[in-house]
Structures are given as C-alpha cells and as structure tokens.
Amino acid sequence: MPAHVPPEFRKAAFHCPYCDAYARMVWRDLFARASTGFREDKISSAECSHCSEQSYWVRGSGGEERMVVPDAVTAPMPHPDMPTTVRSDYEEARRISSASPRGAAALLRLAIQKLCVSLGQPGDNLNQDIGALVQAGLPLGIQQALDIVRVVGNNAVHPGELNENDVAAVSNSLFELVNAIVDDRIARPKKLQAMFDSLPAGAREAIERRDS
Numbered sequence: 001m002p003a004h005v006p007p008e009f010r011k012a013a014f015h016c017p018y019c020d021a022y023a024r025m026v027w028r029d030l031f032a033r034a035s036t037g038f039r040e041d042k043i044s045s046a047e048c049s050h051c052s053e054q055s056y057w058v059r060g061s062g063g064e065e066r067m068v069v070p071d072a073v074t075a076p077m078p079h080p081d082m083p084t085t086v087r088s089d090y091e092e093a094r095r096i097s098s099a100s101p102r103g104a105a106a107l108l109r110l111a112i113q114k115l116c117v118s119l120g121q122p123g124d125n126l127n128q129d130i131g132a133l134v135q136a137g138l139p140l141g142i143q144q145a146l147d148i149v150r151v152v153g154n155n156a157v158h159p160g161e162l163n164e165n166d167v168a169a170v171s172n173s174l175f176e177l178v179n180a181i182v183d184d185r186i187a188r189p190k191k192l193q194a195m196f197d198s199l200p201a202g203a204r205e206a207i208e209r210r211d212s
Contacts (some may be wrong), residue, residue: 102164
C-alpha cells in the first residue's frame with residue numbers, strides 16, 4: 001500500500017476521505033437541467049470503489065478545484081495504536097488542516113508533546129524530552145521526525161518564521177510523521193511483545209534465564 005495519498009481532483013486513486021482505503025475512484029461530471037436542455041454543471045463526483053461513498057468537487061471559474069463534500073479533510077487518519085490523549089489533538093488538527101495549516105501544525109506539536117509523556121517523559125519541555133529519548137536509544141529517523149513536527153509547529157505560530165504557504169506545503173507530511181512515530185515507538189514493540197508472548201512457556205523461561 002502506498003503512503004497516504006490525499007484526495008485530488010481527477011486523480012485515479014487516492015485514500016478515500018470516508019473509509020481511508022487506498023482505492024480507485026470513478027469520476028463523473030454532473031449535469032443540470034436548463035431551458036435549452038441539459039448543461040454540464042461545475043460539479044464532479046468521485047465514487048470510491050471500496051466503500052461506494054461519493055465525494056463532491058466544485059470547479060471554480062478560475063480553474064481551481066476543491067472537495068466540498070465531505071469537508072475537505074485530506075490528512076491521514078490517526079494510527080490505530082495512537083494513545084487517546086494524543087488522538088484528540090491529532091483529530092482536531094485533521095479537521096482544520098485545510099482551513100488552517102498553521103493551526104494544525106501547532107496542534108500536532110502539542111500531540112507529540114503528549115506522545116512523549118506516554119513514552120515516559122515529563123512533558124515540560126519538548127526539546128528536552130526528545131533529547132532524553134535520544135539518550136535512551138531513540139533511532140535517528142524517529143528523532144528527526146519528532147524535531148520536524150516540533151520545529152514546524154513552533155515556527156507556525158511565530159510571526160515571520162513560516163507563512164501559511166510554507167506550512168501548507170508540508171502539512172500532510174506532518175501527520176504522516178506523527179503516525180510513523182506511533183508505529184515505531186508503540187505499535188511495533190506491541191506487535192513484537194505479542195509474538196514473544198506466543199512462544200512456548202519453556203522457551204520464554206530459557207530466554208529469561210539466559211538474559212538474567
């Protein structure tokens with residue numbers, strides 16, 4: 001499965017804004033009745049081949065297109081193993097991501113601060129929390145992901161640091177980074193622990209004696 005592919009006008013496939021599946025889209029142009037017959041309206045629909053729900057798109061006079069139904073939320077869904085305290089800020093960031101990328105970036109910064117708390121850090125200073133996780137063996141890629149969200153989230157709310165277009169250009173990537181952090185720090189260890197727990201009791205005890 002590809003990385004999150006946001007909805008885009010006329011794109012053959014993307015992650016559905018309803019079911020979040022990466023699926024083929026069936027596009028249709030809508031027509032409205034006029035006194036002289038039928039005319040093409042400036043509305044198109046995209047039907048998801050996975051869930052059969054339809055998104056609706058308006059084509060403006062200047063050539064721009066935007067999704068109007070459902071609300072234009074194009075950011076990826078939260079990782080299934082995302083902690084509840086983190087998920088609430090992530091979901092709020094998703095809801096405003098199109099209207100206010102800077103606001104979304106600031107909320108994602110708050111989300112990773114709460115994520116660091118769930119990873120055992122005090123949560124008083126995000127930069128120090130990330131440093132402590134690095135000292136505890138945090139992989140370089142995850143440290144970079146945390147710092148990207150931290151720095152962009154900080155700069156998004158300080159005048160002159162990043163403008164709306166700068167933040168909008170990386171907005172969806174920030175959501176992907178937060179999900180990647182959750183996957184590496186929470187989901188993957190959880191899966192490995194479940195696999196280890198499924199080993200025969202004798203084998204687990206032998207491993208524990210070896211490592212004691």
